[in-house]
Amino acid sequence: MRDSMIGASPHRVGGVDRVTGAQKYVADIQLEDVLHIKLVTLDVARARIRAIDTAKASQAAEVVAVITPDDLPSPMPRFGPQFADRPILAVGETKFHGEPVAAVVAETPEAAARAAKLVNVDFEPLEGGVFSVSDALNNASPLVQDPGLRPGDPLAESNVFREHQYGWGHIDDSTADLIVDNRYSFPMITQFAIEPHAFMAAPGDQGGIEVWSSVQHPFLLQKVLGGILDLPLSRVRVHAPDPGGGFGGKQNPKHEPLVALIAMRTGRPARLVLTLGETFQTVRRTSAEIRFRSGFKSDGTLVFQDVESDFLMGAYVDIADRVVGKSNYLAAGPYRVPNVRIVARGLLSHTTPSTAMRGFGIPQLSWARESNIDQAARELGVDRVQMRLINLPERGEEFIPGETPADGEWAEAVEKAAQLIDWGSSLPEGGGRGFAVGLKSGPTTGLSYSTVRLLADGSAVVYAGTSDMGQGARTIFAQLVAEELGVEFDQVSVVMGDTSRVPYDQQTSASRSSVLMGNAIYRACGEIRSKLRTLVSKQTGLEPSLVLVEQGQVRLPDREVPIREALPEALGRLGGEIIGNGEMRVEGDPEHPLGGKAVFFELHVAACDVKVDDETGAIDILRYVTVGDVGRSMNPRQVAGQDEGAAIMGLGHTLMERMILDESGRILNMGAVDYRILTSMDVPIEMISESIENADGPGPFGIKGVSEGGLLATSAAVGSAVTDATDLLVRDLPITPERIWRARRDQA
Amino acid sequence: MISLQLEVNGRSRTVEVPPGSFLLEVLRDTLELTGPKECCLEGECGACTVIIDGVSINSCLVLAAEVVGAEITTIEGLSPNGLSALQVAFLDHAAAQCGYCIPGQLMAARAFLDAHSSPTRAEVREALAGNLCRCAGYEQITDAVLDAAGAQ
Numbered sequence: 001m002r003d004s005m006i007g008a009s010p011h012r013v014g015g016v017d018r019v020t021g022a023q024k025y026v027a028d029i030q031l032e033d034v035l036h037i038k039l040v041t042l043d044v045a046r047a048r049i050r051a052i053d054t055a056k057a058s059q060a061a062e063v064v065a066v067i068t069p070d071d072l073p074s075p076m077p078r079f080g081p082q083f084a085d086r087p088i089l090a091v092g093e094t095k096f097h098g099e100p101v102a103a104v105v106a107e108t109p110e111a112a113a114r115a116a117k118l119v120n121v122d123f124e125p126l127e128g129g130v131f132s133v134s135d136a137l138n139n140a141s142p143l144v145q146d147p148g149l150r151p152g153d154p155l156a157e158s159n160v161f162r163e164h165q166y167g168w169g170h171i172d173d174s175t176a177d178l179i180v181d182n183r184y185s186f187p188m189i190t191q192f193a194i195e196p197h198a199f200m201a202a203p204g205d206q207g208g209i210e211v212w213s214s215v216q217h218p219f220l221l222q223k224v225l226g227g228i229l230d231l232p233l234s235r236v237r238v239h240a241p242d243p244g245g246g247f248g249g250k251q252n253p254k255h256e257p258l259v260a261l262i263a264m265r266t267g268r269p270a271r272l273v274l275t276l277g278e279t280f281q282t283v284r285r286t287s288a289e290i291r292f293r294s295g296f297k298s299d300g301t302l303v304f305q306d307v308e309s310d311f312l313m314g315a316y317v318d319i320a321d322r323v324v325g326k327s328n329y330l331a332a333g334p335y336r337v338p339n340v341r342i343v344a345r346g347l348l349s350h351t352t353p354s355t356a357m358r359g360f361g362i363p364q365l366s367w368a369r370e371s372n373i374d375q376a377a378r379e380l381g382v383d384r385v386q387m388r389l390i391n392l393p394e395r396g397e398e399f400i401p402g403e404t405p406a407d408g409e410w411a412e413a414v415e416k417a418a419q420l421i422d423w424g425s426s427l428p429e430g431g432g433r434g435f436a437v438g439l440k441s442g443p444t445t446g447l448s449y450s451t452v453r454l455l456a457d458g459s460a461v462v463y464a465g466t467s468d469m470g471q472g473a474r475t476i477f478a479q480l481v482a483e484e485l486g487v488e489f490d491q492v493s494v495v496m497g498d499t500s501r502v503p504y505d506q507q508t509s510a511s512r513s514s515v516l517m518g519n520a521i522y523r524a525c526g527e528i529r530s531k532l533r534t535l536v537s538k539q540t541g542l543e544p545s546l547v548l549v550e551q552g553q554v555r556l557p558d559r560e561v562p563i564r565e566a567l568p569e570a571l572g573r574l575g576g577e578i579i580g581n582g583e584m585r586v587e588g589d590p591e592h593p594l595g596g597k598a599v600f601f602e603l604h605v606a607a608c609d610v611k612v613d614d615e616t617g618a619i620d621i622l623r624y625v626t627v628g629d630v631g632r633s634m635n636p637r638q639v640a641g642q643d644e645g646a647a648i649m650g651l652g653h654t655l656m657e658r659m660i661l662d663e664s665g666r667i668l669n670m671g672a673v674d675y676r677i678l679t680s681m682d683v684p685i686e687m688i689s690e691s692i693e694n695a696d697g698p699g700p701f702g703i704k705g706v707s708e709g710g711l712l713a714t715s716a717a718v719g720s721a722v723t724d725a726t727d728l729l730v731r732d733l734p735i736t737p738e739r740i741w742r743a744r745r746d747q748a
Numbered sequence: 749m750i751s752l753q754l755e756v757n758g759r760s761r762t763v764e765v766p767p768g769s770f771l772l773e774v775l776r777d778t779l780e781l782t783g784p785k786e787c788c789l790e791g792e793c794g795a796c797t798v799i800i801d802g803v804s805i806n807s808c809l810v811l812a813a814e815v816v817g818a819e820i821t822t823i824e825g826l827s828p829n830g831l832s833a834l835q836v837a838f839l840d841h842a843a844a845q846c847g848y849c850i851p852g853q854l855m856a857a858r859a860f861l862d863a864h865s866s867p868t869r870a871e872v873r874e875a876l877a878g879n880l881c882r883c884a885g886y887e888q889i890t891d892a893v894l895d896a897a898g899a900q
Contacts, residue, residue, distance in 0.1 A: 011842075015847075018844040019838045019844055020823065020827075020831070021782070021783020021784075021822065024782070110766070193846075194785070194880060195846070195848040196787060243846065244785070244846050245846040245882050275789065276787055276788045276789070472842075637842040645845065645884035671792070672788035673788075678886075679877045680872075680873040680874075680877050680881075680889070681877040683884075683887065
């Protein structure tokens with residue numbers, strides 16, 4: 001028998017093209033006769049646009065068109081995954097630094113860039129603006145959004161987009177031996193995919209449109225474009241080549257409607273590739289200020305948690321309100337807390353619209369909660385690991401009323417991380433050790449279809465609407481098909497990234513694909529096995545009950561042959577193939593505050609040792625441990641890559657990343673020189689990642705999703721270690737050397 | 749427009765480009781070698797790294813006219829006949845995730861290994877510090893480069 005593919009780590013599907021430079025990302029695809037687009041922006045956040053004079057730009061060499069709102073449908077089409085508020089170009093007023101007001105279309109990128117500077121925008125910078133949480137909550141601040149966009153909404157006359165309230169028990173009647181009450185802040189950061197967003201469009205067959213985008217959700221884009229262009233979905237073809245990193249920032253449509261309208265208008269292919277700086281004006285993570293008040297018994301048992309969160313969403317909602325609602329629902333974390341009150345506000349602001357980013361709001365809340373618990377443990381003299389263990393629910397315990405119960409042996413993950421960091425052992429001079437736990441819910445609804453074709457020679461093709469942006473979905477899907485149908489791993493082809501070739505998938509987000517698309521593929525393989533069984537039964541004359549097709553084998557009463565060898569006879573004289581379809585549907589529950597219960601949880605534990613420089617405040621991560629409850633590690637090498645990569649990304653917002661705005665809302669540090677992410681020199685000296693595997697997930701073979709867990713608890717673990725090393729309480733991220741130096745000075 | 753003769757991946761290529769063209773633009777747009785990637789265009793991210801006369805260079809910062817006569821190697825020319833041990837090591841360690849930075853990582857690693865036959869882990873990390881990876885496969889990339897160093 002062949003070795004199982006479950007738990008194997010074959011070479012990544014698509015790996016060879018990635019190491020030879022053959023992999024084509026959107027910007028690498030050359031369309032014949034393509035036009036180049038440059039966005040026209042203003043170097044202010046808020047401005048009233050009086051007029052746009054395009055005369056000079058239009059007459060410049062090689063310019064084909066200058067597009068202003070007057071050239072677009074009226075009223076201006078607006079779109080968004082949650083709320084249709086984002087215009088294709090700014091209407092009358094810019095609401096954030098870099099919001100496009102016009103677009104130049106030219107024969108070369110250079111001509112487009114030159115002419116963009118010749119577009120004469122007559123504008124008046126507007127006084128004031130909403131650039132912070134306090135601005136947003138100040139009634140004297142200007143309104144970011146036209147109240148007319150929110151008819152009937154009692155909050156429409158404020159910058160609070162929505163207030164989410166959750167809770168249970170009775171906070172006000174609870175008595176605690178210790179109350180820890182603090183405010184925590186989380187910076188404005190950006191996804192910083194190394195591939196800047198790229199978009200192309202071309203007139204398609206029969207009056208349709210073809211679009212190429214680095215988007216994570218091609219089917220959502222197809223729907224948005226069908227609506228704006230008034231085309232049937234069958235005439236909107238979205239090509240979504242594997243993104244060069246997404247991290248949430250490429251989930252939702254951005255400039256595709258503009259590019260598509262330009263292609264329709266000019267009758268030629270058009271292309272817009274953002275600069276890295278422009279991506280800072282396109283996507284970011286919600287920044288947050290969180291007041292976290294918790295009550296404890298003297299032994300460390302949690303009595304209550306009282307959470308008030310303000311998340312700064314930006315000028316348009318995108319998916320940020322969902323980020324606020326979904327993450328705050330889990331604000332109390334993976335603990336048994338009898339009394340909880342959560343009030344979470346999503347705030348509009350004159351800043352880059354925030355969107356999904358790995359962790360979907362949970363890193364912000366974990367930072368606050370785990371730091372709060374950490375402080376309580378110190379004040380109570382309770383061991384920090386023990387503190388978590390006594391409050392963790394057992395498997396099956398409904399730790400949030402009405403929600404999916406705890407779905408893993410979570411204590412096992414906590415104990416494993418403590419063991420790996422050698423909790424209790426001594427540290428070098430100036431060193432500190434930290435520990436934290438994070439919990440995120442996976443998807444709450446979902447719909448994935450897959451088709452699998454088992455070809456006559458025993459090879460297979462799998463079709464899936466997932467986007468492989470580095471998480472390795474192609475590899476996981478190939479492993480599944482190889483396992484289920486006995487196909488050689490390298491003889492499985494995985495087709496993705498084209499809405500005219502693959503069936504519908506709702507989205508690639510929330511670490512869902514191995515579980516949801518995985519189940520759809522598993523079921524498609526099941527249909528193939530069942531058809532094969534029927535064929536073999538007919539061909540042999542045996543009762544169907546005497547034919548088994550499992551683990552890649554056809555088992556008959558007297559013999560057993562690999563599927564591949566049984567196929568020719570089973571398929572008969574004409575050959576052909578066996579086609580299976582699979583569907584995975586999670587309907588959700590309209591009564592649930594999130595529209596559905598968690599399909600699974602991602603529980604992750606982080607522990608680390610740090611050393612803080614006495615004079616400079618610089619932090620070195622000596623050792624970093626990450627342990628995830630993954631159900632089953634389908635591909636341990638890829639799981640480690642996800643966990644360690646996520647942890648290092650988390651170290652970015654923990655130690656160095658933040659977008660800096662001036663007093664008028666301009667971003668001061670757009671680009672790689674002034675906005676630092678971790679390099680190979682900044683990573684922990686030693687990294688250890690392990691998984692807890694109890695095959696208790698809802699995916700095939702008991703897997704759960706894994707791709708976000710690694711950064712959920714990172715900040716709080718580092719903060720805990722810094723406090724351990726320095727006795728300084730840290731409440732604001734990033735924990736820069738300057739902040740440590742200042743805190744030390746203030747303490748002295 | 750100026751006419752330049754460039755030596756790219758062992759072939760002599762004549763290109764007609766505007767005088768201020770950067771090497772990266774010429775490679776990608778004129779020669780259709782899209783392995784070198786565009787990201788920051790200011791010499792910070794390393795996605796556009798190529799090897800010029802044995803040295804790894806950000807091709808977004810070099811004028812094409814400056815490298816006439818120099819030997820230019822892009823990822824496409826790294827190992828034209830099958831995968832090199834370095835590329836295989838990247839696959840073995842799952843060092844390529846989204847893959848966008850990988851051509852640059854490989855070229856930086858190649859130039860480094862050509863000059864340092866038995867590097868330490870710290871030396872590899874330092875050598876690749878100019879190549880950003882947001883998937884943050886730094887551990888896997890470092891392991892792969894060390895493996896390849898051991899094999900050569």
